[in-house]
Amino acid sequence: MIKTVALNVAPVRTERAFQVVATAIEGKILSGQWPVGSALPGEIALAKAFGVHRSTMREAIRGLEQEGLLQRPPGSKQLLVNAPEGSHVASRMTAAIVLQEATFRELWETLLFLEPAAAEAAASRATDSELTELEENLEASRGLLGDPNALVILDMEFLAIIARASRNRVLQLCRAPIGQLLYPAFMPVMQRPPAGKRLLEAHQALLKALKARNPDEARTWMYRHVVDFRHGYEAAGLDIDKPVGWLGKP
Amino acid sequence: MIKTVALNVAPVRTERAFQVVATAIEGKILSGQWPVGSALPGEIALAKAFGVHRSTMREAIRGLEQEGLLQRPPGSKQLLVNAPEGSHVASRMTAAIVLQEATFRELWETLLFLEPAAAEAAASRATDSELTELEENLEASRGLLGDPNALVILDMEFLAIIARASRNRVLQLCRAPIGQLLYPAFMPVMQRPPAGKRLLEAHQALLKALKARNPDEARTWMYRHVVDFRHGYEAAGLDIDKPVGWLGKP
DNA sequence: AATCAAACATTGTCGGACAATACGACAATA
DNA sequence: TATTGTCGTATTGTCCGACAATGTTTGATT
DSSP states (O other): OOOOOOOOOOOOOOOOHHHHHHHHHHHHTTTTOOOOOOOOOOHHHHHHHHHHHHHHHHHHHHHHHHHSSSOOOOOOOOOOOOOOOOOHHHHHHHHHHHHHBBBBHHHHHHHHHHHHHHHHHHHHHOOOOHHHHHHHHHHHHHHHTTTTHHHHHHHHHHHHEEEEEEOHHHHHHHHHHHHHHHHGGHHHHHHHHHHHHHHHHHHHHHHHHHHHTHHOOOOOOOOHHHHHHHHHHHTOOOOOTOOOOOSOOO | OOOOOOOOOOOOOOOHHHHHHHHHHHHHHTTTOTTTTTOOHHHHHHHHTSSSOOHHHHHHHHHHHTTTSSSSSTTTTOOOEEEOOHHHHHHHHHHHHHHHHHHHHHHHHHHHHHHHHHHHHHHOOOOOOHHHHHHHHHHHHHHHHTTTHHHHHHHHHHHHHHHHHTTTHHHHHHHHHHHHGGGGGGHHHHTTTHHHHHHHHHHHHHHHHHTTTTTTHHHHHHHHHHHHHHHHHHHHTTTSSSBBOOSSOO
């Protein structure tokens, strides 16, 4: 009896032209051959160079634009090579978190380690101008103790400044989308009077630790602050194991 | 003297048709009106529904496809609503990290907090099958102590399993791209004989802690493991403050 | 009923067209 | 000289239509 071969073949995957073009451009950018900030020729020239139709080239460009690798300055036609920043990563991560129906607990747990890390690093690296920013933020919070929504916004800002002061862009990249999703959920928590006061205390202590360049204390206070979030959340009768929803324009 | 007015105006922003369509679809998906897994009508039908030309619709679709919100099963034409996963987020984050010229230190610092967090969570949540996977991985590492490249791959896998066992999808989302960028850089480190042995010890201890359901010990060992990475890196004479490069297909 | 082939539908790509608009140059004016 | 007005050009956004390649469905056949 003749045996048929065991065909160890992967399904053929013909790549689409627009995809080939897109990955080619992506490679040029990531490898540094097309440096960030430089401009690309017009669509017709690009299409001709890659040997495809302009429509096809446009489809490729759309993908890269969405990716954040290409960008047109507002009100301009010029296509520039761009280094994607937090907001780009955040939008995609937000989608992933929402659609995977991640819970508040998952967000919170992650933040529980990221934020203290940021605070610790910020303690030794924050610039004077950043400390001033924090000071101003704290001042604003004091004045708006009665306005829960404003407090949450200010808190998000406060933590974002600390993250920036950590001089760690990766850390920022990670925590930005999480914070953006998580913190708005604390609006209802802030309605309860003691919450605002505790928030203010934490900010105060944090700033003091940062000014004193004390990493340990900064980390500890940040940890407490994040833990407090959860306590407040539960005290407000909210379920931390419910999936986080989408707060877009309805 | 006549004062010129302070022009508090935002630059006009006329939204492109394809963008309007894209955000509309994104909203439908994120709000759950178009549930994950459902299929979209054909391009012509979509275009007609939105009142645009098919080319325009295709540009919108490209963006969403890149975003990971839409996807065609390989070898199919059908467009399905998709929940973007780690790989989608990772690709964008990778681009951001590389182009912002983040340093190894930034990657490492972030991981220094994320991995222990994952280990701690995994200690109480890992399933038996995951522990078995780790066991198998450890076994494989033992057998390949002489092959540095294989060891690094196995280590990435080991840590990925632990992250999965943390049952925290946000944590996974964050650490995946970082690990993917960072760990390959340790190939040269593994060339030095003691590195493999230390790696093995750490894995062994980690697995033991996970099996014992001891979160503290798991976290501690993971912390040590990550710290070790850096020591090895420096011992190999590599500069931790150099920006991370891109290791794509050249 | 299962198999295979033809008809159909959809996608990927292309060629071209046209209005809207950003850009650059040049003249007019203060 | 510096600003403003004007205009022609280049490029983009969108549209129309077409066609080959390829999934998908249907219908005939065994």
